[in-house]
Every structure is written in structure tokens, then in C-alpha cells.
Amino acid sequence: MGFFSKRSKKQQDKKQEDFTLDIYKDLDKNISNLKVMLEEPNDLVIREFTAGHTDHKCALVFIDGLVDKNLINNNILKNLQVMAEWKDLPVTNANLFNDIKQELVSISDVSTGENLDDVSNALLYGSAILYINGVRKAIIADVKGWETRSIDQPPSETIIRGPREGFIENFRTNMVLIRRYIRDPNLRFNTYDVGRRSKKKLALTYVDGIIHPDLLKEVKRRLSSIDMDSAPESGYIEQWIEDSFLSPFPQMLNTERPDAVAEALLEGKFAIILDGTPFVLIAPATIGNTLQAPEDYYERWWIGTGLRMLRYLAAFLAMFLPALYIALVSYHQGMIPTKLAFSIAASREGVPFPSVVEAFLMGITMELLREASVRLPKAIGQTIGIIGGLVIGEAAVNAGVVSPIMVIVVALTAIASFSVPAYSVAISFRLLRFGVMLAAAILGLYGIILAYIMINIHIVNLKSIGVPYSSPFAPTFFQDWKDLVFRAPIPVLTKRPGYLLPDDKKSADKKGR
Template identity: 70%
Template sequence: MGSFFKRKKQDKKKKQQTKDEDFSIQIGKNLDKNMENIKKMLEQPNDLIIRKFSIRNTNHKGAIVCIDGLIDTAEVDNDILLRIQGVTERKELPHNTKQMFEVIYQEMISVSDIQKGKTLDDVTNAILYGSAVFYLDGIDEVLIMDTKGWESRSIEEPITEPVIRGPREGFVENVRTNMVLIRRYIRDPNLRFKTRKVGRRSKKVLVVTYMEGITHPDLLKEINRRLDTIDMDDAPESGFIEQWIEDSFLSPFPQVMNTERPDKVAMGLLEGKVAIILDGTPMVLILPFNIGDALQTPEDYYERWAIGSLLRALRYLAAFIAMFVPALYIALVSFHQGMIPSKLAFSIAATREGVPFPAFVEAMLMAVTMELLREAGARLPRTIGQTIGIVGGLVIGDAAVQAGIVSPVMVIVVALTAIASFSLPAYSVAISFRLIRFGFMIAAAFFGLYGIILAYIMVNIHIVNLKSIGVPYSAPFAPSFFSDWKDLVFRAPIQVLTKRPQYLKPTDQKSGNKGENGS
């Protein structure tokens, strides 16, 4: 059996190698044969355009190959076909095929982005990405012209990250547009965009963005090393990239930040971080990522330092409530009633009279119901989803209390927990905290406050050992970088924030203001 599977694997590898060799066939000199190769490769799709023509006053024949719907038709007609077929200031055209090809390349075609290709691989990748390819009979090269012109979504306000104060521009699905949005925030010649392809079949464009002279070279090298290991047919969304390059797939905590906001990406780049832009998605990745980044927003810097500090402190409080309050309720009611003030204990006991379930089952029922309502509200159309979330919560909560299934105090605890989780700015972090909350509830049901403390110690051990692209996830708490604490739980005045985060080891440590769009 082992030898059978080994042979199957070898046969599969040989077939893949043969296919790769066929896919990288050199372009021939015969125009008709080249057209047949294209048709055979793509199996003559209905949207394949092959326009053969003769060049005026010569015996040369050429062809334009492209995909309908992916190109800007006006650009192909006016800047390529019209100029090659007869509209040119040049009176005499060379009869030598090689010279004719160079004249078309250098003088006739007025497309800004044009390059040469020599293999069938170059041609198919180009036309499937919206380029037009020019063939000249008798030449074993082609001209690949960027003529992309498909429909795309216009720039609008970010959907997943509501903007309170600041620019209301959000990333879109077009990688070029997203690159332009970043350039509008950082007008620095040291801003770098390094393009690569991911996906064996989709060949999506992925752009690694960083600030040369700020980002540490080792960090950039490690990110590129991990991107080089990506081996998948397609990466339809940046979440695939995030999961592939993260340090620990078993951790409940996200190790890569995702955002729709260009200003957030610009701030990260100026700190010394790296951004990854994937074509086809508005979610841009920022890395490395730590626990402090999870509770920060750009609005912290757009408002005065006292207001920004207060809002950030409230988020830390919200994170505590989202994780611990249901577990504390279970522990106090089930094991440590003596720690509850007498009047409050009598009030809780009165409300729980007639409830048939212990505190743990009661809390789990309400927590799971709240998660179901939240998921239903997210999947339904926006107007209906908001109604379901509000009305459903009120109706189910009131009905559960009237039926004696849960106590009113439990409804208050779950509602407070839900509100606190909504206060967390990063959606992926909020989900992680909601997941960990169930672990704390189970620990509280078995061991009370001791269980909560043990679970908390375990979470801290995990966070301290977790890394994001090799950078400690718990930095700058541990390892401690005291100079970074002035922009952690509280934010110091903007005049004091004159250095970049030290835990990133930026090559240029001195910076301007944190909220400044420039280096």
C-alpha cells in the first residue's frame, strides 16, 4: 500500500511537471499556430477576443488577443488598433519583421505600461488579468499591454470599522486603488510596494508594503520567507494569507491585524510595520500585531490626549467585562456567596427563586442565545438584522424571565457582557474574547474563583509565549519597553510621542507626531 501511494504521488508530480512545461511553451513565429495554442490552452471561451489584421502598406500580419469584459475597449481600439492599422505620423514602415516589431513597440502603441513576453505562460497570465497581447507574424515575442478596465466598487466609507472622526475613505477590491490610497497618506520616496503572485491557479496579485529606512530588515525578511511558503490554488481573501503566515494556528488570538482604513495602515507603516495588500479584497493586513494594538483606534490620536486616554481605558475595562463578568457571576453565586454584600445576595436569591437550573447552565443558555442572535443579525440584511438583534434580545430575555428559566440578574449580566464586547474595535479580537469567555465560565463552574484565576494564569502564559511574525505578542508589557508605555493603556500628549515603538526595533527610531501622515 505504501508503494502504491508513493507511485501515485510520483505520477501526480510528473503530470504537474508536464503541465508546467506545456504551460511555459515558447511562443513560435507562426501567427496562426500561436492563435491555435491560445485557443487550445483556454478551450476557446466565448469571451476570448482574437483580432487579426494587416499593417498598412506592408505585408506584415498581426493580432490582438484579450478577454472581453476585462479590458478597456476604448483604450484597445484607440491606443493600439487604430495606431497600428494606419494612424501614425511615420510615412515609411520597415519591411524587416524584427525592425517592424521594434517600431510598433517604440513608436506606435501609446499605452503607458507595456512589456515583452516570450512564453505562453506570460500570455495567458496577462490576458486573464485584463491585458491585451499583440502578436506579429514572424516574431517569437509578444507585446503585453496593461488595458485593464473591468467594473469595480467606488471608494466609500469603511463598513466594518465605522469612522467617528477622521478620513472616511475605505479600501476597495482593486489593489491599484488601494496602493494609491496609501500613497495619498504617505508621500515619501521611501515607501515601497513589492508585488508578487499567490495561488497556483488564480495567480492573485499580492503587494508587500513597507517604509524603507524604518522597517527592520529582519522583520521584512521573515515576512517574505513565510509568503514564499504559500502553496494553494487560490487566495480569495486576505484571511487565507493571514492564516498561512501566522505563528500559531492553535491560538484563539489573532496574530495579524486586518483593516479597511488607509489611515490605520499609514500609521502602522510609519511605526515600522508591514502591510499586505491582496487583490480582490478590501481587507489589508498589518503585521506584526500585539495585544495593545487590539484596543487602539486612529480616533485615539485625532482627539485630545485626555479624551483619547479615557476612551482607551474604557476599552480595557470593556475587555475585562467581556471576558470575566459571566464567570464571576457563576463563581460568586455558586461557590462564594459570602463575598456578595448581604442586601445584594438577598436580592439575587429572590430573583433566582424558582429558576430550575444552576447558575452555570443559566449563563450558558443566555450566552449561547446571545451569540445566535448576534450571528443572525450579521447574516440578515442590514435593516432586518438590526431589528432582529434588538427586538429578539428583548423578547427572548423577557420571555425567559417570565417563564422562570433565567433570573433577571442573569439577563443584565449577559446584556452588559454583549455591550462590552461591542466596544472592542477589532472584530477578530472581540470574537477571541467571546470564545475565551466560555472557557472562564467552565472554569468558574468547577472551581469558582480559583478556577478563574487558574484560567487567567493559563491565558497569560499563552500570551507571553505567543509571537506575531517573531515579535512577542505581549510586548511592550512583557518584555517591557517602558518608553512605549506612554502610548499603551493611556496616551500621552502628542508632543511627547516623538519615538517609534521600540519593540519593533525600527532602523529610524525618531518620528514625528503619531497621527502625522509623513515620515
């Protein structure tokens, strides 16, 4: 192993000697330098030519598949080879470079590369590089043109009423989608390069004049501290800048919906867009935000309130229903109505396992079915989820392994967990459910109460980019309770959330609709 390590190090040292970060006057040396750095990949295209009928040698370099060839042919090569014949090109190299950049390269986004690092980064991000013999710098033309997915309805956040467009993997397209919802000159996009190797584009977006300056300063500090080779998905960014990586609760929300991002920005929050993923991060987040959905504001206030209260009930059932079953059956049978107690006792006759083992077996089986249905193709996955649950549940009851009431409890728990809008929060509830079940098996209802207190203590101490996760419950902001469990009528929501301490506190319509 040591031999190969040494050999690899020697090869790296030799490669470092073969190229430098300088751009030379000699065109052939620049092309050779670039080839050595990239080790001559098959998709590297180098087009050498002369400008017009002159002796000025040029070379256009790009990566095939990352660029729009029509732009290159019509806006660069055609201009330099055909239109240059009608123009007297200057003799001096400096004037030649400026004339070509300003008059003959008809691309909207054109810049200058001063060294090989500038050139290589732009080349690998879909730009074309124009070298001119005798000039110690290069022209960088933005001609990105790779294939992208079309804008469609977000598959993970379907709603009955509301916009049908969602983010895609294209960085610029996602920024445009947000600008379509917020036509405010104070909308800001601060860009960063993330990843020492990947150098992916990241944008921090917010509305200047609404977001609190200290919150903005803190998130910029955290983003500038990111040090990783690659960030293939926004989950990497979330885990790097979150307050507590030990917490089961997500401290940032993710969404594919531009309307949800626009709503959050107008409240005084910020969003993070990463190139290559349709999931945009929103922060700060609170426990109340995890049970809200955009559709709450598209329907009348009493419908939105009813749906939101239903989600709070679903969150409680998803976490505590199996534990309540274990506690009542194992310790507190006197709290069950007599007829129901007799019915449960009759259904459990012949079941060889105690209630806690029964609950864990069915809970783990349900999680396995859920995971299998996600990993399989869509049509097969839905079939496995439905048929598998029915068949396994019926077979388990007939075999006397579990009781029918246990199947009902697990089914209700699964349905309740699907009602939680935020997928990452639903996963947290599913994991915590097993801990609460264990507490119920040891101490009964006292164990459930103890687990509930511990969860609340954790939520109260948790923060999201410095903002208390339990806001506006604690610390208390009574003004924000109009849009918490209840959703007040839109004309009443005239102020932005107080727990965010926005600079502009008032809004005629907080939701920006």
C-alpha cells in the same frame, strides 16, 4: 470511478500534446495554441487585422470584461490601422516589432511576452496581447478596465472624527491610497504572485529605513513559502504566515482604513495588500494594538486615554463578567452585598437550572442572534438583533427559565464585546468566555484566576512574526507605555515603539500627522 479518472487523465495528456509553451512565427499557430490552452472561452476576443496598407498580419487578443475597450480601440487598433498608413513600416520582422511597440502602441505599461506562460498570465489579468506574424514574441499592453467599487467609508470601522475613505478590492487603488498618506521616497511595495491557479497580486509594503531588517527578511521568507491554489481573501495569507495557528488570538491585524496602515508603517511595521479584498494586514501585532483605534489620536490626549481605558474595561467584562456571576452565585455568596444577594436570590426563585446552565443557555442564544443578524440583509438583521434579544429575554424571564439578573449580565457582556475595536479579537474574547465560565463552574473564583493565569502565560509565549505578543508589557519597554493604556499628548510621542527595534527611532510626530 476508475474509468472516469483514466478518461480524465487521457484528456489532460491529449491537451498537453495539443499546445506548447512556445510562441511561434506562424500567427495562426499561436492563436490555435492559445485557444487550445484556454479551451476557447466565450469571452475570449480575437481581432485579426493588417497593419495599415501593408501585408503584415496581426492579431489582438483579450478577455472581454477585464479590459478597457476604449483604450484598445483608441490607443492600439486605431494606431495600427489608421496611423500606420502615414508611416513606412519596416520590412524585417524584428524592426517591425520594435516600431509597433515603441511608436504605435500608445499605452503607458507595455512589455514583451517571451512564451505562452507570460502571455496567458497577462491575458487573464486584464492585458491585451498583440501577435505579429513572423515574430516569436508578443506585445503585452496593460489595459485593465473591469468594474470596481468606488472609494467609500469603511463599513466595518466607522469613526466620528477622521478620514472617510477606505480600501476597495482594486489592488492599484489601495496602493495609491497608501502613497497619498506617505509621500516618502523610501516607501516600498514588493509584489508577489500568490496561488498556483489564481496568481493573484500581493504587495508587501514598508518604509525602508524605519523597519528592522531582520523583521523584513523574516516576512519575505514566509511570503515566499506560500503554496496554495488560490488566496481569495487576506485571511488565507494571515493563516499561512502567522506564528501559531493554535492560538485563539489573531497575530496580525486587518483594517480597511488607509490612515491606520500609514500609521503602522511609520511605526516600523509592515502591511500586506492582496488583490481582490479591501482588508489589509498589519504586523507585527501586540495585545495592546488590539484595543487601540485611529480615533484615539484624532481627539485630545485625555479623551483618547479615557476611551482606551474604557475599552480595556470592556475587554475584561466581555471575557469575565458571566464567569464572575457563576462563581459568586454558586460558590462565594458571602462576597455579594447582603441586599444584592437577597435580590438575586429572589429573582432566581423558581429557576430550574443552576447558574452555569443558565449562563450557557443565554450566552449561546446571544451568539446565535448575533450570527443571524450578520447573515441576514442589513435592515432585517438589525431588527432581528434588537427585537429578538428583547423578545427572547423577556419570554425567558416570564417563563422562569432564566433570572432577570442573568439577562442583564448577558446584555452587558454583549455590549462590552462590541466595544472592542478589532473584530477578530472580539471573537477570541467571546470564545474564551465560555472556557472561563466552565472554569468558574468547577472551581469558582479560583477557576477564574487559574484561567486568567493560563491566558496570560499563552499571551506571553505568543509571537507575531517573531515579536512578543505581550510587548511592551513583557518584555518591558517603559518608553512605549506612553502610548499603551494611556495616550500621552502628541508632542510627547517623539519616539517610535522600542519593541519593534526600528532603524530610525526618533520622530517629531510618531503618528505622521
